[in-house]
Amino acid sequence: MTTKIKTRFAPSPTGHLHIGGARTAIYCWAFAKANDGEFLLRIEDTDQKRSSDQATTGFFNDLKWLNILWDEGPEFEGTGGGDKGPYYQSQRLDIYKEQLQRLFDAGMAYYAFETAEELGEERKKARAEKRAYRYNRASLELSPETVQRYLDEGKPHVIRFKVPDGGPLTVTDCVVGDVTVERSEVDDFVIFKGDGFPTYHFAVIVDDALMNVTHIIRGQEHLNNTFKHILLQEALGFERPIFAHISLIFNPDGSKMSKRDKDKALRKYVRDNNIESPPETCISSDAWANWQSSKDNQLDTDDATKLALALGIELPEINVDDFKQAGYMPEVLLNYLCLLGWSPGNDVEQFDADFLVETFSLERIVKSPAKFDRAKLLAFNLDALQKLSSEEFEARLLAWCQEYAPEFSELDKFSLFASANHERSKTFKDATITSSFLIEDDEAVTWPESKPVKKALLKGEVSGLSRMPAIITAFKELEVWNAETIDGCLHALADEIADGNLGKVAQPVRIAVAGGPVSPPIGDTLVLLGKESTITRLKRCENYFSKYYEL
RNA sequence: GGUCCCAUCGUCUAGUCAGGUCAGGACACCAGGUUUUCAUCCUGGGAACAGGGGUUCGAAUCCCCUUGGGAUCACCA
Incomplete structure (x- = not known):
């Protein structure tokens, strides 16, 4: 009898599970499953100074999110166990x-x-x-x-x-x-x-x-x-x-993709901009001083995130959790990660975990290192998102919003919010970005004086702004407020005042209510907002831009 | 610097082990088209065997050298 194949993933619980570690875990898991073997998880916490329980739980969650479950190892929410423990080296x-x-x-x-x-x-x-x-x-x-x-x-x-x-x-x-x-x-x-x-x-x-x-x-x-x-x-x-x-995974610039990249990004920004103290109410001055005293002293994740937010810079996504927060789907990340150093052949690129387990083999692992390409990951996520049924998309978007954007999950018309954003979202987060105007107060909407805004509102023989009064009047008279009646109303307006050109009326409306040139289809946008908010915003916009009229 | 590893489009890769179709696909990019914005979507296009020697009728594929990149050299894992 041949011995049963057993692989293991043995992370050191410092910080978060990063992309490279996740790929290793996936390969270990896939190889075990492909060969009817077992996958073991062991926590290598012999470095007492750097290991933490919090980090360990984070690793469990990240692995579980990717649906990489261990047959043997620490017990966590129904997975793990085994008689070869304890599975913590410190024990x-x-x-x-x-x-x-x-x-x-x-x-x-x-x-x-x-x-x-x-x-x-x-x-x-x-x-x-x-x-x-x-x-x-x-x-x-x-x-x-x-x-x-x-x-x-x-x-x-x-x-x-x-x-x-x-x-x-x-x-x-x-x-x-x-x-x-x-x-x-x-x-x-x-x-x-x-x-x-x-x-x-x-x-x-x-x-x-x-x-x-x-x-x-x-x-x-x-x-x-x-x-x-x-x-x-x-x-x-x-x-x-x-x-x-x-092989290792690199950043697009060829440097090693590492957990230190966030710290590096922060340091570079602080250095380049000669920032000598932390912004108000951001991180403690002790933490800052300690961080600045040596480049070996990394900021902890929470502080790094806070500081980045305060400085207004985006930190590179390098941990599994970063991609979860950014609104990627776990099966897509798993798929893409597999492709970084392995391929099933036959020009197959998009696949699920079942396919992976059927086809994975060590022989097809590539020797040379790979660079992490976010654009391709994003394209994969888009494809996967578009394949979701509308029910599924809604459910998963809701789950994401509950965790990362609660103001959206509380929306009365969440269902419509989801369907209106489905086809234009590359990530779950995208939906909240293109629809950020939904959670703004009517009085808080501002309009950037950007090219597309000016074009829609101020340019032309007859400007978009000059059509606003007619639009407001027509909307006020609309008794039934739904996508069909709104579209019908806009089409009629287009015929009356814009030579049948729908864009000439829809775009000014979009900008007026959304504060920018991008939003879901205009009918959905206005239903989501409600009649009252729509009219308030149209009026405010007209008022705000009327200064240009006088010029 | 010592040791070890690696090398196909901009990127991920197929093809390499068993030398023999204009080097295939995807992402990105460019040009058109569809679309009331954005995002999609459709069509087309440019784009690579790091360099030099061998072996062979024939080399991306086998061998050697050069160059380039990387890992490691901890009381961290």
Whole structure:
């Protein structure tokens, strides 16, 4: 009997799930499902300083939103569970210590007492001499008595892995192929940190082995680490899993798409505009000072969002949650993400999760890195949105509005709002942007003196503005206020005062009520607004622009 | 800098492993058309095998070099 295939996604819960991580999770999930295997989720929270429960819950939510559910792992809203837990590395310390003891017993682990500063010096020196830094094994020379004395004294220490002698190391990667490295390139890396927790390298191979993971699909930044991992696996007598290293995702400018991009965007803006203190009631001055003191100190997500809002700049979307907020559909993001580094062939590009599971294979993963193209994602979202039935669109738009734009979800005529916006929306958010005039007070509408506005209202032998009184009168007389009667009224007006040219009457009306040249079809727009608001806005607009008449 | 990885239209990619149709599709772009705005939608168009050597009757495809890009070199994962 062949062993069941098991993949895992093992994020470190710092910040949010970003696009690159999401793609890795999707590939892991798809590969497991495509091969009748299992997908495991494990939380790598051995870095106590940076991990948080809040971030962990965020990861669960993001994964769940994408409908990437784990067969095994932390329990969350009905998914997860399993008998190989706990699935949080911070709760597995005893297990790691047990495995560590086996390494000590085999003489393959040793204590090291150098301080971070000392090591830093060594590294600098290595760099200056244009060679790679390797730990010099100084602590390995210490006598057992000295080591014991240091330990008794409570001297800070780490535990290192003693890399065994031998020839070159080769790993066969499913995506990259054979990769060989000289063993001398691997130094005695740290496996237990000064805080008593294992490092990533140690924890990951122990967990993968004990949880029976068969395939490790992860980002290519781990390719070099793989040699450390296979050495550790051999030392502990674990079976070597199958590796697949997938390429990275880049920004359109070629830089690595990373969680730091938001921070970078903010810093650049602040620097370029010589902003020296945070805008009023935005973030605390402590947070600002700490942020400005070093570029290693990132602003936390909430503060970053607030600051961006206060400065009026758009932060790049890089987290799954950013795209959710921006009004993309999860199945579209999943589809598009898959295409960044994998394709099913046969010119197929748009597909659903079922198709993915039917066709996914490691062989078709592309080796080269991909740039993230928002325009294509947007086009995909548009296509998917247009394929939705009107009922479905309405339901999903409502759910989105309830979370991100409650003023729209409370609209009396939500149904009409949805149908009026369906065909012109590329995202759920689009609907709220093109219809933002709906939630404005009649008295708050303003008109930019832009080209399209002037063209519709002021240009021509007979200007749009001059037709306004007739339009207002006609509307006042309309007894039944619905799309048909309004359209009928406008058509009649067009015939009477604009040589049958509907645009000449509809466009001025649109601008008057919406404050700009864009809105849903005019009939729907006016029904949504109601007769009273419509007439109030038409009058205000006429009044506002009448100054041009006098010129 | 050491080590490792990568290289087809502007972008994502098919084609590469088993050399042999004007290098295919999508997004973007450009030009027309439909449309009461916007967004759609329809038609058409330009657009690539990084460079140089080999191997071969024949190379995007196999080999080598150059160039370019990237990852990594932590008591972060």
